[in-house]
Each structure stands twice: as structure tokens, then as C-alpha cells.
Amino acid sequence: MAKTHTERLLKIVRITKFCSDICGVNIYEDDYRINYRTFFVIAVIGTSFSFLSYTMYDGYGKEGDWTILVQVISLAGGTLLQGFFVLILFLTKQEKYRFLLKECIILYEKYEKMDSDYRVYLNKGIHLLANFMKVCAFINFMLVLGMTFVTIFYNLIFGTNETLVYGYCPWVSLETTGGLWTTNMVQALLIAVGGFGLYSGDMSVLTPISQIPTFKGIIQCKFRELNDLLDDDHESEMAKKIKTLAALKDILQFHQTYLRFLDVSREAVYWSVFVKVGTCFIGIAFALFCMLLGSWPAGYIYMLYCFVMMQVFCGMGTLVDITNEEFIHSCYNDVRWYDLTISEKKMLNIMLMMAQNTEGLTIASIMPLSMNTGLQVTKTIYSLTMLLLTFVN
Numbered sequence: 493m494a495k496t497h498t499e500r501l502l503k504i505v506r507i508t509k510f511c512s513d514i515c516g517v518n519i520y521e522d523d524y525r526i527n528y529r530t531f532f533v534i535a536v537i538g539t540s541f542s543f544l545s546y547t548m549y550d551g552y553g554k555e556g557d558w559t560i561l562v563q564v565i566s567l568a569g570g571t572l573l574q575g576f577f578v579l580i581l582f583l584t585k586q587e588k589y590r591f592l593l594k595e596c597i598i599l600y601e602k603y604e605k606m607d608s609d610y611r612v613y614l615n616k617g618i619h620l621l622a623n624f625m626k627v628c629a630f631i632n633f634m635l636v637l638g639m640t641f642v643t644i645f646y647n648l649i650f651g652t653n654e655t656l657v658y659g660y661c662p663w664v665s666l667e668t669t670g671g672l673w674t675t676n677m678v679q680a681l682l683i684a685v686g687g688f689g690l691y692s693g694d695m696s697v698l699t700p701i702s703q704i705p706t707f708k709g710i711i712q713c714k715f716r717e718l719n720d721l722l723d724d725d726h727e728s729e730m731a732k733k734i735k736t737l738a739a740l741k742d743i744l745q746f747h748q749t750y751l752r753f754l755d756v757s758r759e760a761v762y763w764s765v766f767v768k769v770g771t772c773f774i775g776i777a778f779a780l781f782c783m784l785l786g787s788w789p790a791g792y793i794y795m796l797y798c799f800v801m802m803q804v805f806c807g808m809g810t811l812v813d814i815t816n817e818e819f820i821h822s823c824y825n826d827v828r829w830y831d832l833t834i835s836e837k838k839m840l841n842i843m844l845m846m847a848q849n850t851e852g853l854t855i856a857s858i859m860p861l862s863m864n865t866g867l868q869v870t871k872t873i874y875s876l877t878m879l880l881l882t883f884v885n
Contacts, residue, residue, distance in 0.1 A: 497614040498600040504621055505593065508699055511692040517579055519586035519696065520593050526583070536685050537576050543659040544568050550660060559787045562778050563658045566791075570775020570798055571686055577767045578693045588760040592700035595753050599703070603710055613709025621702040624804070628694045631800050632687040638793035640680045646789040655679060656790050694801065697761050697768075701808055701853075704757070707750040708815045708822070714743050715826035722831045733833070740839050747819070747843050751850065754812070758853060765805060766856035769869065772802035777873045781880050802866060809861025813852040820847045
């Protein structure tokens, strides 16, 4: 059983590494190289695209059913494109992700040796990461099981021949029972592989970002220690001044570490966040449109998955914004300015100005990543879907 906070963190990270290694994208390992599993994942994505292309040709090209196009766009634009682009982005940004993980480990190794106040915030960071992992695992698990069983029950109750998605296998006829079950089994397998890959990608992004609030807790502890130094009447004025100056320098250096960590985080997840939110937008909009047309029974589960994951990432952005605001709040309220000398106040004022100009995460510099943005995107999805439905009517 893991005892230290660093061991507990690494124990959780090993799960992410294990999932990423199965997908061939274990970017957190220093000796990572592209391997046969990487090409297998790319092949699965390519196979899925070929099935969807055949479906578009068979459904729209031969039969003229344009609703098939809508569902194919929802699936291809919502998950397949996401999986492909995120895989490519991980390969190009792997050095930054490794840097972020190493910084987290250094942070835990250093401050778990401090007093209990520091360990409280380290513990919160571990719990936050564990909760992200559980939520993402549950949602991806429900995606696979939900779409499979909803389709099966729908066919049994209404006597239809619906498939999980509109992604047909060439030379397999849906008119026969064997062909229908074969198609659904292949689709369920591909969705399971895709869900596992998306979970691995989500956790690779959320692992370092979830530790950003831990920096805020540590800076609060450092300000508390600074106040304790200012209250210490057993030291001479000269000794107190030397210790206070050293504590202030340590605080400023730690804030610089936080800013560097945040800058690298923004660079690492810049396009990943854009792809995640953008593909979820496409998936929700077209899935909702399909359901209003009554053409996709499993679309409810798929839409729920896209919506929840979009909100998880928007919540992550809000978490970073709150952390930046609490850095400013700590600079204002957690230190006794009136007991500092003029030079010490100037040092702290530099940190305050930098904290006031710290940016959070964005969706490709288009808009901030936050819950408010998630709400605005949801409103836009509803308006777009109603517009499409009105156009069709």
C-alpha cells in the first residue's frame, strides 16, 4: 500500500500510463517510441472511417437517405476525428507532457516532507485527479454498454433492425439476423476500442492540469509561514529580516514555477482542448438532430457522453481560472503587508502584478475554457439544431 503522497500520485499515474501504453501512446515514459500498438490504433481509426464512408455511399448514394449523412457526421466528427487528432497532438507535444509530470512529482516529493498543512493540499490534489479518473472511466464505460444495450432492447421491443451506429460492414447484409448481429458486434467492438482510447487521451490531459490547484494551496501555506516569521519575537530584528527576505524570495520563486507550469500546460493542451470541445460540439449537435428525426435510438447515450465530457473539460478550465483568482486573493489577504519593509512590499507587489495578468486555458485563443463557455456552446447547439430542423420541415 502506498504511504507517501508521491507514491499515491504515481500509483494513479501508472493507471494512465497503462491505458496509454495499450493504445501505443505512453508519452509519459522517457523512452517512449512509436510502436506497433500505435499503428494498430491508427488502423482501427482508418477502418472505422472506411466503414462510415461505405455507409454514406450505400445509404445516401444508392438510397438517397440524407439522415444517414447526419449520423455519420455526428460519429466521425465527434469521436473519430477527436481520437486521430489527439493521438497526433500527443506525439508532437510529448516532451511538454513529460515536463509537466516531472514537475508534479518534484512538487509532491518536496512538500510532502513539510508540515501537515502542505500535506492537506497534496491530498486534495490526489483526490481531484482520482475523481477525474473515475468520472471519465464511468462515462466511457456507459458509452459502450449504453449504446449496445439500448440498441438491443430497442430491436427486441419494437422488432426493428437498428444498428448501434450507421457504420455498415461491406458484404454483410442487414436483412438477415446473422448479418445484423455481426454488424452490431463489430460496431460494439470498435466503440469499445474507441472509448478506451478516448479515456486514455482524456486522462493524459487531465493528469497534469488537475494538479494546478495544488500550487494555490502551497502558496497559502508559504504566506502563513511568512506571517509566523513576522510574529516571532524571539529573534533579533536582523535575523528576522534575513529570514523574512528569504521567505519572500522563496514565495516569488515558487510563483515563477507556477507560471512556468501554467505556460507549458497551455502550450501542451492548446489544440487538444480545441479538438475536444469542437468535436463534442459536432457530436452533440448532429446527434440531437438525429434524435429529433427519430433515426438513431442509441444517439441519446452518445449525445450524453459528448455533453458530459465537454463539461468536464470546461470545468477544468474554470478550475484553473479559480486558482489564478485565489493567487491574487492570497497576495492581497494572506500576508500582513503593514509589517513588511518598503523593499519587501515592492517584491510582493511584483508577484501581485504578475498574478493579476495570468491567463487561464483557452479554446484555441477563440474563447476562454470555462463553464460559462460550456453554457454558451450548449445554447448555440440548441439554436443550430432548431435551425436545421426548421429548414428540413
